[in-house]
Amino acid sequence: MGEAEELLEAVLNDPRVRDMDTVRGCQECGSCVTVCPGARFFGSDKFSPRLIIEMVSNRDADGLRELIDEGIWCCAQCGSCRVVCPRGNDPFAVVLAIREAGEFKVHITPEGAVLPLFHLQAMLDVGTCARPVTPDPKTHPDWGPKWAEIYSNMEKIRTQTISCPELMKLDRAWDTTPEAIKEMRKIWEITGALDHHMQHYPDYIRQIKAKEGFKE
Amino acid sequence: MVVNVEELKAEWLPPKDFTLSEEGHDLSLADEVRKILGGERIDLCFRCGTCTAGCTTGDRLTEYNPRVIINMAKEGMWNELAELGDVIWQCVSCNKCVQHCPKDARPADIVRAVWTVIRHRLPQETEHNPRLVLEGLYMGQIAEKGRVDETKLARDFYGKMGRRLTLDDMMFGIKKVGLTRLIRTSKAPNWDKVKPTVKKLIEERGK
């Protein structure tokens, strides 16, 4: 079985596709494409929820394999397609299933789409997805000069002006406790997510594992 | 990821289909096509796709899709049409689509009408298009003599394209069409009688 067939099978076996009845055939009305911001801004030749549903219902393995390289990453995961589909298909869930199958089952995610380290660190080090320091003006110049100004006064504004006892620290969204962070890591360990990221960031994962006493 | 605002500024393009409703819907394009001989049949198309299914070029070159080209013109998608670039000129005039079309819309003729519109709208870009140069020479010969002198055609075409006719080319030509046809240069019988009509027709097509 080639990569493409493996991917198709993994997608069809995803609980969100297999158990949720999200693909029921398509009458090609184009409602999903009409409301899809991905199709609107990238162009429907690159990303079309209609074609994705058709690929899955027609079991077009090669088509799916091709999507992983670029098209599938154009979805903004807004769910507009879910509300408009007259057949009750759910391209939203199918896209997520394809992305996950590509990453966790078949390991064919293109390099540019791998979870970046800073993001993984935020979740595993402090237990929150984002931190006040994440949008550094250096990496976010498109937020403008006013943001740079706020950023440099962040500490003052957050801790002195708007004093909110639970939201004091600058490296995490709220003051998460060490126990909570420990539990977060344990969940990633027992569900195999930590082991999975070993291939992308071996040093960091080893460090976490050593700290928590997980087996390698 | 470091993002440079200046770079972003350079990268900025208005999103595709941003205001398709007003600017993108250039319906005058279809009107121009309708005015050209053959193009008036554009309204007959009901987008069944038979032309594409049987297309000789489309079989080899998936980007060439007569149904899409005709309907891009009909819907006024001028930018997309222009973006197709060289693809659009690849019709080999086999006229299979004309045979197949259930509504007798003569797709090949509509595509030709679309070419004419593109030629009018983009005179400079299409001036040196090999396909159009060859067609111009071919039609010119037909209009003059009612016959095509293939040697002359090849020589003229190569000349216009800035390439010289080599011995190999000549040998290839002889092998392909035979020596007798290569040297026949006389006019078709009674050509002078038909000539004005044919000339008029050719002119009308290119108008």
Add this chain to the structure above:
Amino acid sequence: MSRQIVVPREAPDVPFKSTKKFEEYKRFRDELYELAEKGEYKLWRVPEPYIEFETVRGSGLTKKIPMDCLYMHKSCWLSSLFTGAVKSIFYVLDTFGIKYFNDQNQITCTGWAYHGGTACPLETSVTIAARNWHQAYVSNNYLCLHCITSHGMYYDEREVLVHSKELRDKVRRNMDKLGRELIIPEYIPHIHEVIYALRDKIAERAKHSYKGVVAVEHNACHYWKLAPFEVIGGTTPVTLSGLVEALGGQCKRYKEWFSCCGMGFGHIGWYNVGAVSHRYLNRAAGITKMISAKEEVDPDFIIFNDPGCGIVIDRCQWYSDYVMGIKTDIPVLWYSQVAALALGADPYKDVGLDLHIISHDRLLKKLGY
């Protein structure tokens, strides 16, 4: 006590037609209760006091919104960048003496990473969600979310948990390993629904009226597009416009009302695949929306229920001015800030408007600050 169902008065008065999707949702709810009776998991019912709102008008479907003892399930982005919006939530709840519990043991729902698809498998995300539910359950406060992505994600995950036995077994096993129990909440309320339920009381106590103020709304996709049957107003959500109108303001529609703000491209903002440049599109979607609002309505502010949407709209407007030369300058407010401003909170110390890029001066003047 007889059951009282509140029909949101702002919902359009259209005849209801039962649909297949509606039947499916009803089946899901039946199954949710049935499986709990079979002992597959423990169902967590909304305790008194609560308000039971009708969701889709005329359908008889309801959603219970708890009105006391709320577990503050915080949002990563809102708590990071808009501390004032979080403080406004506490300000409003304090004003009405509603008890809440701000738990430091809560962890992220991973929503921001989940939608990218490459962070963790479904099982991990669902286990994290179940862990947070249990954490809230043992605190004796009912779940109340600050984040809309959590709302959509928890709704989806709950549905998968009910439909997929395989996943349910896996998650139950994981919860055992953590020394916890699988608890599924009956409803997933969001804090802006609580504030919507308080709207008339807020108006009564208001020190500043929104009279003469024109607003536009942006209903987050992960709120009403993912779970239309668990939204007050169904596919015509009324929570944001209802709040503004109750406070005396006006909430107008604009053409791009339906569209995504572009934060979705931010969920996957790190991707750099092929010709795909998400960052630019993140801006483009927001700018498209704001141009439409500016041209058609020219509002005094735009009201949000999702942290992410507000961030994108607040940040993209400088960019559109700089790059395209289109000035929209529509100030951004969250539901909690709108309510807190009406109640007379300090615009900077409590509501934290100095963390916003677009200035609120014109609006504050209109409100009489």
Add this chain to the structure above:
Amino acid sequence: MSVVVIGGGPAGLAAAASLASAGEETYLVEKDELGGFPKKHNFHLLAPRLETYEDVIQPLINEAKSKARVLEHAEAIGIEKKGDKFNIRLGDGKVLTADAVILASGFEPLQPETLLEYKAYLYPDVIPSWKLEEMLSPNSPTNGIATRPSDGKRADEIAIVFCAGSRSRTLGVPYCSFVCCGYSCKQAIEIKRSNPEARVHLFYMDIRTIGEEENTLYWVAQEECGAHFVRGRVAGLEKRGDKLIVTAEDTLLNRRVELPVDLVSLDVAVLPSKTIKDFAQKLNLELTENGFVKTSRVVDTNIPGFFVAGMTSGPKLIEMCIAEGSAAAASVANYLKEGKGHGSKC
């Protein structure tokens, strides 16, 4: 021997007229006026043959009125079967006893307001197709010209949305409404002829102008009237300025289309009438999964002596309704003579 025909639309009229001509004692019960949906909404040209209401339905009304016993403004609210006889209770308390019944109670259009995505509840310029049909009648207040209900201005850009509600699994209307493709093409032709400056945009998923309709309606609309056909379902409708913006995907060109229009006409779905459900409970009548009456041999039902005609057994064209009315009349006559209908199992 007496027969009661319930419903005075095309099917009921045809049935009553044929039966009465054959000499049966025929009662025609109509809750409004005779003429049914075409009369109620002032139809003029009828698809697919482009004959007028005056030529097709008016003669039937005249014939029924002269030969049958017509009870207008009388609604059949109850029915029971006693032995071989049917007792039909009317709204005014009167009870009719009949040996056979023909149910031709027609259909109900889907209320456009229930389709939330098209926002008819918000914008008066989003109208159901029968309102457009009313406007296009030459004797309408607008003299046959399509105008915007909001301000009375002439509508030059008109969008016609096919399958508004029908063919939707999520809405529970999975079937095709049959009539819309034909009359929409007809409306496009009428609009163009009454207002040459108008442009009509038709958003379809499939064109189902079956049989000869194809070249009398679809092709004429497309080739002669320059109607703009877009293959895609309209999924979004918003207002900008005084224009309504409809968005759809042109699925054949794989691109998104946004069109500003003045007027949007929705081809709303055909739903079974409420009478059917009512009668089904009282008579144990067998229905299809969509709520229409299940028939065998076109007009027979599972109840001996009870026949149906027209839209009662599913969406169909006016001419087919008339044909079914006559067919039902023939079946009734046969039933009364032989004591059994074609397919009924006594």
